[in-house]
Amino acid sequence: MALRLTTRRMKPGLAVAGLAAAVVALPAVTGAPSAPGERIVEYDVPSPRYPHDPAVAPDGSVWVAETAADKLARFAPASRTWTEFALRPATRPHGVAIGPEGQVWFTANGGGFVGRLDGATGRITEYEAPSGGDPHSLVIAPDGTVWFTKQVANQVGRVDPRSGEVREFAVPSAGARPYGIALDRAGRVWFCEFGRAHLGRLDPESGGIEEVPTPTPASRPRRLARAPDGAIWFSEYGAERLGRLDPASGAIQEWAMPSKPSGPYAVVVDGTGRVRVSEFAADTIATFDPATARFQVLRLPRASTGVRTMTLDPHGRLWYAGSHRGTLGEIE
Secondary structure (H helix, E strand, C coil), X not given: CCCCCCCCCCCCCEEECXXXXXXXXXXXXXXXXXXXXXXXXXXXXXXXCCEEEEEECCCCCEEEEEHHHCEEEEEECCCCEEEEEECCCXXXXXXXXXXXXXXXXXXXXXXXXXXXXXXXXXXXEEEECCCCCCEEEXXXXXXXXXXXXXXXXXXXXXXXXXXXXXXXXXXXXXCCCEEEEEECCCCCEEEEECCCCEEEEECCCCCCEEEEECCCCCCCEEEEEECCCCCEEEEECCCCEEEEECCCCCCEEEEECCCCCCCEEEEEECCCCCEEEEECCCCEEEEEECCCCEEEEEECCCCCCCEEEEEECCCCCEEEEECCCCEEEEEC
C-alpha cells in the first residue's frame, strides 16, 4: 500500500505522528564471490529512487534514505522485509545515522532541517536550520549532539536534542562545499571540503574552524571515517587516492587507488583497522590493509551501481547503498 504522511511547516523540535508504515518483501540478487570468503547479496529498495546512507540500528535493522521518493526505509535482514516511512514532500532525505537510544536521525537536503524518527511509533521531529539550506551528511557525538554539513550553504551545523537549539558555523573559505563528516577522539569535528583540496576541523567549544590542505592539489576529498587507532581516513575523489590524517599532528599520507578510473567515494574502517573504499567509477569495493599497504579489490555484481555510502554492522558485514541501481547491498 502507498504510505502518506501529511505535515505542516514545523518549528524546531515540534513533532508529528506518522501513519502506519508500509511493509513489503522483495527478492534478493546474489552475486558470485569476487574475493576469497566474501559473498555479495543485493536487495531491491521498495521505492528505488536514489537510496542513500545506510545505517545499522541496535536491533540489526538497516535504514536507508530514499532520497527522491521522500521516504525512509527500514530493512529487516532476518525476514528480508522492508518498512517505509513517508516524509513530507520535497524533504529529500540524504544522510542517516542512528542515535544513542536507537532514534533515526536524517538530513533533509531539500527541506532545510535535520529530522529524528522514532521507528516504533513513526513519530518525526524536525529541527530547522536557521538559514534553511541543504543539510547533507551527519554524525552523532557520544552525548547525542548531532553535527551536520551543508554543502551549498558552506556551513557546518549542530543540533542539541536537549534544548532543540540548532546552530550554524560558516566555513571560512568560499566554495569549500562541506561534505563528509566525522569526529576524532577528542570530539573535534572533521569534514571534507569537496570544493577544495582541504579538510576542515571545527572546535566544538569555540566554534572556530581551521582548514588543513591535502598534499595533492585538486584532491576533492569526499567522505571520511575514524579508525580504531584514532586516524581519520578519507577519499580523494578528484585525485583517485586514499588519504590518512593523524588528527594530533595534522600529518597526511596518501596511497593511489588500485583501479583506473577509480572515483573513490565512501569510506569505512573495520575493527581491525582495514579501510574499505567504494570505487565509484570502477564498480568495486577496495579494501586497504595499512599493515601491508596493499589493496584487495572486490567487484560488484552489476555495473553502474553508484555506491556513495557504506556502513558496517556489529558482525563485520558491510552494507552499501547502490544509488543508481536502487539497491541495498550486503557483503559478508
